[in-house]
Amino acid sequence: xxxxxxxxxxxxxxLGCGLIGAxxxxxxxxxxxxxxxxxxxxxxxxxxxxxxxxxxxxxxELGTGADRPGRLHVQPTLRDAVxxxxxxQENAPENTALKQALYAEVEAVVAPDCVIxxxxxxxxxxxxxxxxxxxxxxxxxxxxxxxxxxxxxxxYGPDRGTLARASAFYESLGRRVVVLKKDxxxxxxxxxxxxxxxEAVHLVAEGVADVADIDAALVAGPGLRWSVIGAHMAYHLGxxxxxxxxxxxxxxxxxxxRWESLGRPELSDDVCRRLIEGIAEEAAGRTIEQLEAxxxxxxxRLLKERGREGD
Amino acid sequence: xxxxxxxxxxxxxxLGCGLIGAxxxxxxxxxxxxxxxxxxxxxxxxxxxxxxxxxxxxxxELGTGADRPGRLHVQPTLRDAVxxxxxxQENAPENTALKQALYAEVEAVVAPDCVIxxxxxxxxxxxxxxxxxxxxxxxxxxxxxxxxxxxxxxxYGPDRGTLARASAFYESLGRRVVVLKKDxxxxxxxxxxxxxxxEAVHLVAEGVADVADIDAALVAGPGLRWSVIGAHMAYHLGxxxxxxxxxxxxxxxxxxxRWESLGRPELSDDVCRRLIEGIAEEAAGRTIEQLEAxxxxxxxRLLKERGREGD
Numbered sequence: 001x002x003x004x005x006x007x008x009x010x011x012x013x014x015l016g017c018g019l020i021g022a023x024x025x026x027x028x029x030x031x032x033x034x035x036x037x038x039x040x041x042x043x044x045x046x047x048x049x050x051x052x053x054x055x056x057x058x059x060x061e062l063g064t065g066a067d068r069p070g071r072l073h074v075q076p077t078l079r080d081a082v083x084x085x086x087x088x089q090e091n092a093p094e095n096t097a098l099k100q101a102l103y104a105e106v107e108a109v110v111a112p113d114c115v116i117x118x119x120x121x122x123x124x125x126x127x128x129x130x131x132x133x134x135x136x137x138x139x140x141x142x143x144x145x146x147x148x149x150x151x152x153x154x155x156y157g158p159d160r161g162t163l164a165r166a167s168a169f170y171e172s173l174g175r176r177v178v179v180l181k182k183d184x185x186x187x188x189x190x191x192x193x194x195x196x197x198x199e200a201v202h203l204v205a206e207g208v209a210d211v212a213d214i215d216a217a218l219v220a221g222p223g224l225r226w227s228v229i230g231a232h233m234a235y236h237l238g239x240x241x242x243x244x245x246x247x248x249x250x251x252x253x254x255x256x257x258r259w260e261s262l263g264r265p266e267l268s269d270d271v272c273r274r275l276i277e278g279i280a281e282e283a284a285g286r287t288i289e290q291l292e293a294x295x296x297x298x299x300x301r302l303l304k305e306r307g308r309e310g311d
Numbered sequence: 312x313x314x315x316x317x318x319x320x321x322x323x324x325x326l327g328c329g330l331i332g333a334x335x336x337x338x339x340x341x342x343x344x345x346x347x348x349x350x351x352x353x354x355x356x357x358x359x360x361x362x363x364x365x366x367x368x369x370x371x372e373l374g375t376g377a378d379r380p381g382r383l384h385v386q387p388t389l390r391d392a393v394x395x396x397x398x399x400q401e402n403a404p405e406n407t408a409l410k411q412a413l414y415a416e417v418e419a420v421v422a423p424d425c426v427i428x429x430x431x432x433x434x435x436x437x438x439x440x441x442x443x444x445x446x447x448x449x450x451x452x453x454x455x456x457x458x459x460x461x462x463x464x465x466x467y468g469p470d471r472g473t474l475a476r477a478s479a480f481y482e483s484l485g486r487r488v489v490v491l492k493k494d495x496x497x498x499x500x501x502x503x504x505x506x507x508x509x510e511a512v513h514l515v516a517e518g519v520a521d522v523a524d525i526d527a528a529l530v531a532g533p534g535l536r537w538s539v540i541g542a543h544m545a546y547h548l549g550x551x552x553x554x555x556x557x558x559x560x561x562x563x564x565x566x567x568x569r570w571e572s573l574g575r576p577e578l579s580d581d582v583c584r585r586l587i588e589g590i591a592e593e594a595a596g597r598t599i600e601q602l603e604a605x606x607x608x609x610x611x612r613l614l615k616e617r618g619r620e621g622d
């Protein structure tokens with residue numbers, strides 16, 4: 001696959017046109033790539049063009065795309081979508097057998113150097129790659145919701161050449177690529193999120209604070225700071241002049257104690273009810289669409305500000 | 312204490328002039344309050360005025376302060392600092408006996424309605440309030456580092472009147488106040504941070520990714536999103552049209568599985584060495600002062616952007 005590093009695909013096949021597929025479609029088009037999109041559901045295919053309209057408008061506001069946007073070609077069959085294509089972004093439901101069946105269909109059509117990238121959040125490369133004729137062409141490429149705005153893409157695959165092509169490709173779309181050295185369920189972001197949420201649920205279960213107050217504390221505290229520096233770096237800067245070394249030596253034992261005291265909540269009926277009621281209170285009548293729109297408006301503003309000095 | 316809600320203190324005593332005390336001092340002065348500062352260490356007292364200079368400059372750039380800044384009066388004794396004062400912000404080292412001895416000295420001097428607020432991150436109200444003559448006047452008021460920039464202040468105390476005064480006071484300084492319903496070590500922010508960092512350390516220990524890559528994934532993914540919406544709300548919006556209720560019903564079991572798979576790392580010599588080396592690589596020669604300055608510059612920019620529509 002030498003030489004492929006400099007030759008970016010001019011068109012991409014998007015398989016699965018739900019939330020994630022539509023979001024990738026908008027991002028690709030914004031960056032001048034033609035998209036051949038397919039979904040087994042005819043309604044999903046029909047709605048795609050309308051669905052990406054608002055996403056393209058948000059991306060236009062960010063203003064980091066190509067001079068000329070790519071074109072959307074919704075395809076009636078998977079075969080039409082992938083014929084002659086060099087990059088496939090798969091966004092099927094989190095069902096291993098279903099995804100593997102798709103890959104078999106794709107491999108029957110595409111050229112040997114076509115990359116198949118799965119957006120999977122829950123499956124591992126090892127699980128999904130069973131049965132592929134050419135496993136080296138296959139990677140997991142996990143975006144973070146909402147994928148057209150969030151910079152992170154987490155990659156895993158065994159083939160260095162494919163990973164190098166993938167890094168260059170997603171970086172050309174303005175993504176922040178992180179390559180995992182081991183195949184692990186949930187990748188990095190999903191695992192960090194699960195770890196934090198477990199404690200957030202514990203605090204609700206224990207009656208320490210309401211859902212809305214916990215969210216407010218996160219947004220005005222650790223969340224804001226983690227949007228600027230990571231968790232490891234935060235402990236380095238929390239160690240005073242001695243940094244992480246001082247921190248580990250002097251506060252390591254108290255951190256260990258804190259870890260021991262973290263909760264292990266059950267998602268019991270009672271806890272679920274309190275989470276649902278808490279969200280209703282926090283949403284204060286706003287629909288999911290309204291909450292998403294508010295989130296995305298603020299994300300666009302913050303991303304513009306971060307990008308101003310080439311963040 | 313009725314009626315006190317509308318009468319904000321015009322001056323505050325700051326006890327302990329380290330990083331946290333200096334940061335509070337800058338914030339109070341920026342908002343027009345006079346500060347009477349004391350530290351048992353003479354060098355700390357002498358350096359305070361110079362130390363708050365850059366912090367005041369950052370706050371001036373944020374531009375949310377009083378028309379006329381307050382004045383700094385460094386005091387030679389604790390008695391001088393607290394005489395006639397209505398609000399004490401205590402920032403002594405995390406040593407229960409030391410803090411309790413300070414409170415006894417303060418209570419011997421101040422009027423009955425003076426509030427004593429502890430910036431403690433590690434101690435509980437219950438532990439610290441032992442021995443106070445007037446425990447109702449005592450609260451924990453935990454800021455988030457760096458306190459002059461981070462909006463969050465977490466409050467706990469048993470007296471509703473004191474809590475109401477404290478909420479009004481810190482909100483008048485542009486803080487986002489969250490009141491805990493139970494006294495718990497680490498409050499909300501410290502516990503969420505510890506939970507996330509445990510998994511971040513696990514990923515380093517397991518060789519899934521380097522320190523710098525884990526930090527990058529957090530900043531470009533969950534951190535950025537948690538600076539806009541909280542963790543509970545993120546799962547509400549991750550549940551599709553059915554929201555949190557749909558999420559808990561359909562993905563609750565997989566979340567439970569994920570929780571079971573989270574790491575329980577030891578801070579062994581080997582893991583500590585990898586954390587220290589990883590931070591050195593991420594810092595790439597930048598000193599702690601440089602890293603803090605970069606962090607604070609970006610925080611100021613993001614806070615300005617967030618504040619633009621009255622966030």
